[in-house]
Amino acid sequence: MPGRPSVWIHELSWDEVEEHLRGDDVALVPIGATEQHGRHAPLLLDTGWAVTVAQAAAELAGCLVAPPLHYGWSHGHMAFPGTIGLRAETLTAVAIDVGECLVRHGFRRVLFVNGNRVANLAPLEIAAVKLRLGTGAVTGVADTGLLARSAVGGLAEGGPGTLGHAGESETAMALAYYPHLVDMARDAGGFTAAATPAESGRVRHGHLSLDPRLDGDSVLLPHLPEEFRARTEARHGVAGDASRATAEKGRAMVAAIAGRLAEVIAEVRAMPVAELRMPPVVG
Template sequence: MIEAYGSTAADVAAHLAAGAGLAFLPFGALEQHGPHLPLGTDTATAAEVASRLADAFDAVLLPPIHYGDTWNNAGYPGTVSLSSATVTAIAVDIGHSLAASGARGLVIVNGDWGNRMPLQAAARQLATAPGLSSASGLAAIVLDYPGMDEAIAAVRESPAAAPGLNHAEEIETSIMLAIDPSLVHTDRYVSAYPTFPSDFGTRPMQLHPFSPSGVFGDPSSATAAKGEQILQATVEASLTVLADFVAALPPR
């Protein structure tokens, strides 16, 4: 693996010319994660998974994008959100640059729910843009943490605040304890189980009216071991997906 940020142009070019020619882009967010987790939790998670995957493929690891479409958390101080169109444009522009640099494939590791649709739109634009289609050597894939849901179900002890909602509680806290425990304020743990309307998750909603603390669930049972188990399972499932992605890349 080579990290683009600290590498020379020649070294990156040589790395892209060898092996599968992949570049990995962690796409995160800067949003609140309760009183005990950093604003960069989503970015840290995406960067960790992307680093492990880039190492497995001996690929180019790009610097993370620290902002995303996190409108639903905009009511909390510190959250900085991009529009969906901006998220798409950033990914498309990076893809164009990588294609010009000789990359055969762009792997976007998405760290935030709000980025899903914008990043999929970017992947489609890259696949259909004149001169940048997969037939001419560039393909893009967005990884939304394959295998993570199953890994979460295997380790979770506390109930989820809502189906599929893992925010500033046991799961995200466990992941951050595995990545960098110095960023976790264990003395600030709070538990919150808000009452949601029946249409929660089916239409856009701001989250701050439901939980003033920004916590959705209970972080008290979080452990680094659980976080590492989740990360490992996510990487393993991602490797399976990427094996097929690489196999479908056109020849140089």
């Protein structure tokens, strides 16, 4: 007996995609990264965010999802073996190429789902703007770290800063969806909650915060990969609190983010589409 059709484009036949396009024109494009997330978690974690959120949102909204991209802008983690990244301009170009292919086939609304939280944001925002200007399609970027900050922050048990890189939320997601790839016995522990901007009186480094409790004045001061490794050496590349992570919390966080993305999809469906300009065949 036939199973339920997949939401993943690469798991369908071409005629099933063509049939779907007769009733819906939204496509999600999950983009993650292959980069270190401490000793306790796998390098696929960022792609995991993009995949789990995109699939859950697509099932809620009834749209399709393109194959995930496992590479992102991971320059800050290149001091850790196994990390594989793209240049910012390459990531932008790849996202545009993927988007143009989808538009050519009839997907008039394309949303990039960023799992490399915040880090991929600038290249993907540029791609979304260029794709919209070049084709007329409705485009956007949904960042899994920013889309439901309040809900995810409310689910966190630790103090400000626990949601950082490979910390409470990221490890919780991995425990929920990739438990066979997580070894909590290898977490270094020893996390101290970060002071809020009001408490420290300092300008926070980084323009965007995943944790609403850390909002405040900010500045971007890029670090070298070696500097990040040295700064987090005692915790093996972790900048949050993995010890508070649970699978239950991870499922709740993904559900909250996916629910917000489904709301965005509904909003995007209501937006008018300009006269489409057919992009060139990629070649």
